[in-house]
Amino acid sequence: MPAKKLPPGDPFDAEGFLVRSREYHAWMETRNYSAHTIKNSRRTLNYFIQWCADRDLSRPTQITKAIVERYARHLFEYRKPSGTPLTFRSQYARLSNLRGFFRFLARRNVVLFSPAQDLELPRLGYQLPRVVLTHEEMEKVLGQPDTRLDHGVRDRAIMETFYSTGIRRSELVNLETFDVDAARRTVTVRQGKGKKDRFVPIGERALDWIDRYLRTVRVGYVVDPEQQRLFLTAYGEPLSVDGLTHTIGEYVTAAQLGKTGSCHLFRHTMATQMLERGADVRLIQEILGHANLDATQIYTHVSIRQLIEVHAATHPTAKREVVAEGDELAVAEAADEGAEGP
Numbered sequence: 328m329p330a331k332k333l334p335p336g337d338p339f340d341a342e343g344f345l346v347r348s349r350e351y352h353a354w355m356e357t358r359n360y361s362a363h364t365i366k367n368s369r370r371t372l373n374y375f376i377q378w379c380a381d382r383d384l385s386r387p388t389q390i391t392k393a394i395v396e397r398y399a400r401h402l403f404e405y406r407k408p409s410g411t412p413l414t415f416r417s418q419y420a421r422l423s424n425l426r427g428f429f430r431f432l433a434r435r436n437v438v439l440f441s442p443a444q445d446l447e448l449p450r451l452g453y454q455l456p457r458v459v460l461t462h463e464e465m466e467k468v469l470g471q472p473d474t475r476l477d478h479g480v481r482d483r484a485i486m487e488t489f490y491s492t493g494i495r496r497s498e499l500v501n502l503e504t505f506d507v508d509a510a511r512r513t514v515t516v517r518q519g520k521g522k523k524d525r526f527v528p529i530g531e532r533a534l535d536w537i538d539r540y541l542r543t544v545r546v547g548y549v550v551d552p553e554q555q556r557l558f559l560t561a562y563g564e565p566l567s568v569d570g571l572t573h574t575i576g577e578y579v580t581a582a583q584l585g586k587t588g589s590c591h592l593f594r595h596t597m598a599t600q601m602l603e604r605g606a607d608v609r610l611i612q613e614i615l616g617h618a619n620l621d622a623t624q625i626y627t628h629v630s631i632r633q634l635i636e637v638h639a640a641t642h643p644t645a646k647r648e649v650v651a652e653g654d655e656l657a658v659a660e661a662a663d664e665g666a667e668g669p
Contacts, residue, residue: 342386343386345376347428348376348428350431351431354431359522361518361522371420371425375398375421375425378398379394387437387438388438390429390442391442392445395443396446399422402421419449419451422443422446423448425446426443426448429443430443458587458588458592458595459592459596460584460592462600464582467582468579468582468584469486469487477547477548478544480536480540480543480544481540481544481545481548482575484537484540484558485558485571486593488537489590489594490593491528491530491533491597492514492529492533492597492614493594493614493615494594496568496571496572496590499590500558500568500571501556503517504541507534509534509538512529512530513528513529514529520616523616525616527614545559550564572589575590575593576588579592598611
């Protein structure tokens with residue numbers, strides 16, 4: 328197995344990138360940033376440190392505004408081995424983290440001022456979900472697990488929970504048994520995105536599948552009596568995010584809908600279908616745990632049922648015209664004459 332590649336630089340240089348990077352991420356830990364956020368920060372900052380090392384730059388004090396702008400240009404022009412460029416979202420992540428790093432150093436007088444202070448980040452906008460299922464399509468996906476088997480009951484309970492609550496995959500794998508309150512018909516999401524707790528409503532059908540899983544499957548999966556995670560593997564271990572993505576993705580493919588997706592597909596579908604049925608977008612925001620309404624409003628663009636109905640009722644070509652068999656040639660000739668003009 329090859330040795331893990333370490334970021335470049337002198338680990339004993341008190342003014343070097345490696346030491347300052349460790350200080351920055353230690354500060355993030357004290358500010359209660361999530362482990363996921365800190366991990367991504369280390370990864371994206373290491374890209375910059377490597378780029379600097381290739382240019383004999385080893386200390387933050389050597390970095391100027393012009394150098395930061397050159398790095399931003401490098402990200403824009405960079406091509407992966409496949410020949411594809413970095414997405415603007417990837418560029419944004421790397422540059423925004425770089426800006427946070429230098430802001431931290433400036434506040435501690437490591438550098439006189441942040442060279443990334445005036446750096447303009449790429450405009451992202453909001454991308455519409457690529458795939459959203461209809462209710463009939465979702466029911467077909469939900470019917471894929473073989474519920475005669477233990478793991479089939481578990482997987483059906485998982486997908487019903489996804490569909491009913493719209494929670495994220497990381498939030499689902501971290502659910503514990505006491506987070507599901509059947510009497511109040513709620514699920515407590517603890518330390519979700521942004522390390523925020525929230526209550527999410529859950530439907531009766533999902534609760535029934537969870538109850539069946541708890542009574543008939545989980546009791547046989549448990550190895551450690553102290554284990555509180557709700558959904559477990561057959562070995563009594565908590566589910567992994569990647570493993571869950573693979574499992575759910577296989578069920579979506581098996582449904583043969585001509586569409587692909589995994590855990591997040593349930594979140595998109597749930598939000599869109601509730602909006603189509605008259606739910607207020609601000610309530611959807613609360614359920615999904617979005618920090619601001621802009622992130623939720625993408626679903627108002629996906630949910631276009633009302634627009635379709637108005638279009639069908641008012642646009643002159645929305646309906647097919649019934650043309651008698653003998654009139655087809657006349658209609659075609661009239662169209663040609665109209666196209667030629669006077």
